[in-house]
Amino acid sequence: MGWIIPSAGTPILFQDLVQAFLAVLDGSRAVQKFETFFQEYLGQRYCFLVNSGTTAFYVILKALKRFSNRGDVLLPAYTAPSLILPINATGLKPRLVDVSLETFNLDVEKTGLLLSWETLCLLPVHMFGMPCAMDELVDVSKNEGAFVVDDAASSMGAVLNGQLTGTLGNVGFYSFNRGKNLSTLSGGLICTDDPELALAIEEEREKLDAPNGLSKLGIAAKVIGLALAVRPWFYTLFKPVISGFKYTALHPDFAAHQYTGLQAALGLAIFQRAEQIFKVRTSNGLFLYRHLAGRKGLVLPKILPRSKPAFNQFPIIIEDEQKRDLILNEIVASGVEATVLYPYPIHEVYDLGYDLTEDPFPNATYLSRHLLLIPTHPIMRRDDLEKVVQVFDQHFPKMN
Ligand SMILES: *Cc1c(COP(=O)(O)O)cnc(C)c1O
Numbered sequence: 001m002g003w004i005i006p007s008a009g010t011p012i013l014f015q016d017l018v019q020a021f022l023a024v025l026d027g028s029r030a031v032q033k034f035e036t037f038f039q040e041y042l043g044q045r046y047c048f049l050v051n052s053g054t055t056a057f058y059v060i061l062k063a064l065k066r067f068s069n070r071g072d073v074l075l076p077a078y079t080a081p082s083l084i085l086p087i088n089a090t091g092l093k094p095r096l097v098d099v100s101l102e103t104f105n106l107d108v109e110k111t112g113l114l115l116s117w118e119t120l121c122l123l124p125v126h127m128f129g130m131p132c133a134m135d136e137l138v139d140v141s142k143n144e145g146a147f148v149v150d151d152a153a154s155s156m157g158a159v160l161n162g163q164l165t166g167t168l169g170n171v172g173f174y175s176f177n178r179g180k181n182l183s184t185l186s187g188g189l190i191c192t193d194d195p196e197l198a199l200a201i202e203e204e205r206e207k208l209d210a211p212n213g214l215s216k217l218g219i220a221a222k223v224i225g226l227a228l229a230v231r232p233w234f235y236t237l238f239k240p241v242i243s244g245f246k247y248t249a250l251h252p253d254f255a256a257h258q259y260t261g262l263q264a265a266l267g268l269a270i271f272q273r274a275e276q277i278f279k280v281r282t283s284n285g286l287f288l289y290r291h292l293a294g295r296k297g298l299v300l301p302k303i304l305p306r307s308k309p310a311f312n313q314f315p316i317i318i319e320d321e322q323k324r325d326l327i328l329n330e331i332v333a334s335g336v337e338a339t340v341l342y343p344y345p346i347h348e349v350y351d352l353g354y355d356l357t358e359d360p361f362p363n364a365t366y367l368s369r370h371l372l373l374i375p376t377h378p379i380m381r382r383d384d385l386e387k388v389v390q391v392f393d394q395h396f397p398k399m400n
Contacts, residue, residue, distance in 0.1 A: 003232035004239065005384050007313070007337040008179040009377040011277070012227035016269040020223070023265035037268060042167050044191040046198035048205050049259035053153040053175025055208070056188030058086035058256055060171055063200035064147055064170075065090060070120040074104050074146075077364035079125045080107045080153070080343065081349040085254050092120060098145055098361040104301045104315055104371075105132035106273035107363070112140040121147035126155035128373070129181060129312040131280065131304055134160055134168040145172070153188075156181040157278030157310035171197055171209060176267065178226065181281060181312055184263040185219060185226050211257045219260055230379055275376050278310040284376040284385060285311030291389045292316065295396040297323075313341070313373035321369050327395060328372055334387045336380070337372050 015040045023030050031049055038047040050056050061073070073087050077096040087094045097114050100107040105117050113124065124132050136149070141148045152158070152166030153175035159165070166172035171194065174180075176187030190205075192198050211219070228234045229242050231241040293300055299317035303309060305325065318324045345364035347354050354360050374388055 002335045004236045005232055005336045005375060005380055006230065006235045007339045007373075007375050008181040008183070009025035009230035009375070010226075010270060011230060011271060011273075011378050012229075012266070016266060017224065017227055019269040020262055021220075023268075026351040028261070028265065030261040030268065031259055033123065034267050036263035037271065038189060038191065041274075042164055042191050044167055045193050045195070046191065046201070048190040048201055049264065050188045050190070050205060050208060051259055052182075052186050052254065053173060053177060053188040054082055054254045055256040056175070056190045057083060057123075057149070057151070058089060058254070059201055059204045059208075060149055060173060060190060061086055061090040061092060062204045063197060064149075065092075066200050067196075068120055068147075070118050070146070072116070072118045073112055073121055073123060074111065074119055075123040075346075076125055076127070077347055077361035078104075078367045079127060079151075081342065081344070081346050082254065083123070083151075084350050084352075094346075094350075095119075096346055096352065096354070096361055096364075098363045099127075099367060101299070101363050101366060102141070102302045103130070103132065103316070104128065104247050104367060105130065106137065108133050108136045111137060115140055115144040115146055117144060119144055119146040121149050123149045123151050124169070124214055125151040125153075128160055128301070128309075128315045129155040129158050129285075129377050130301055130309040131155065131158050131160035131165050131307040134165075138169065139246070154180055154312040155310060157274065157281065159187065159283045159308040159310075161306050164280045165264070166191060167362060170194060173241075176263070179312070181310055182267075182270060182277060183226065184267045184270070184327055187263055187267070203259075208256050208258050211260060215257075216260055216262070220262055221306070222223045222261065223266060227231070232379065248377070280378040281310045281312070281376045282308060284380055285309060285314045287382075287385050288314045288316075288374055288376075288388065290394055294399060295392070296399060298392070308340035311376040313339070314376050316372050316373055316374065317367070317370045319370065323395060324370060324372055327391060330391045331374070331388055334391060336375060336384050338375070338386055338388070340371065341373050342368055344368050391398055
């Protein structure tokens with residue numbers, strides 16, 4: 001029996017863990033240091049760490065509300081459903097926009113039609129680590145006086161026009177949750193260049209509680225688990241246990257807390273290798289792209305010109321819905337944990353008041369039924385990628 005490659009994975013080394021635990025024992029101001037690190041790395045004047053991407057978005061929304069009475073938040077109908085939680089928690093109204101089946105990201109034209117003087121902010125998401133058309137989206141938002149919150153939760157390291165995703169709006173955020181491009185178990189980062197917004201964000205962040213001693217202990221234990229879980233031998237042997245800790249698609253609520261020093265110290269250690277990790281994500285995705293492009297029955301995403309994706313996973317549309325599960329099972333059986341993230345579009349997860357007798361967001365629904373995701377993290381080796389391509393070879397032969 002071979003080892004299974006997990007669907008998500010940040011390579012955490014033994015020395016990263018040692019460095020993190022020593023730094024905390026030493027009482028170092030790791031959170032502040034990690035924020036300073038990001039100011040430099042992102043080229044943004046203000047950076048704030050919190051306990052999750054969801055909390056980051058929550059803090060941003062609370063800050064934006066201070067500047068405007070508008071109540072609508074526009075977001076893609078196919079993305080992380082948990083984004084609805086902070087919108088509801090701040091008393092704002094989620095308004096969905098359909099996605100494009102070409103780019104798998106927000107449909108720019110439909111976004112323009114839905115933006116209005118009631119729009120507090122637009123939330124463009126760079127799905128699967130592929131930059132979306134931010135230039136156009138920022139332009140149409142500016143015309144309506146709406147803020148742009150750049151959701152780079154799953155696209156850290158991706159670049160558009162020479163700039164990192166997350167830095168392309170008025171304010172942006174990232175996630176360091178398990179499945180993201182780089183993980184410290186959990187975590188969220190807010191960045192902005194706007195001093196007034198930064199002040200409001202800082203005040204809102206101050207209001208968050210520090211995690212208590214028990215949850216800090218829990219985080220410490222899980223951080224060790226995370227480092228082990230990305231080792232295929234460990235993952236294979238302890239899969240039933242690890243599955244219990246996995247991020248489930250829908251959490252009923254979110255806990256907003258501060259980030260921990262241990263995770264910041266771990267992050268500082270892992271980020272020494274960030275460029276390398278993002279580079280492998282890009283090249284693994286492009287390998288799949290090259291080998292699967294131009295096959296009848298598959299649709300690959302259109303990558304924007306002057307963009308460099310940092311693939312969180314590599315997304316593929318399988319036109320024949322019936323075939324998706326078959327392919328998924330065969331890839332998993334070959335030892336690579338492919339997935340079908342977000343099995344439902346947001347309007348099918350939450351009742352947001354839309355009339356569903358005729359699907360208002362058909363492209364989002366289509367993606368949820370047809371997308372298959374292949375891991376691109378650095379634990380995927382060339383022969384793992386080749387195994388995946390071989391499964392496709394059998395069902396979607398190469399055309400000449
Ligand atoms: C994961 C994710 C989030 C939420 O981040 P958490 O740290 O899991 O709370 C938000 N937006 C997108 C696009 C994501 O992929």
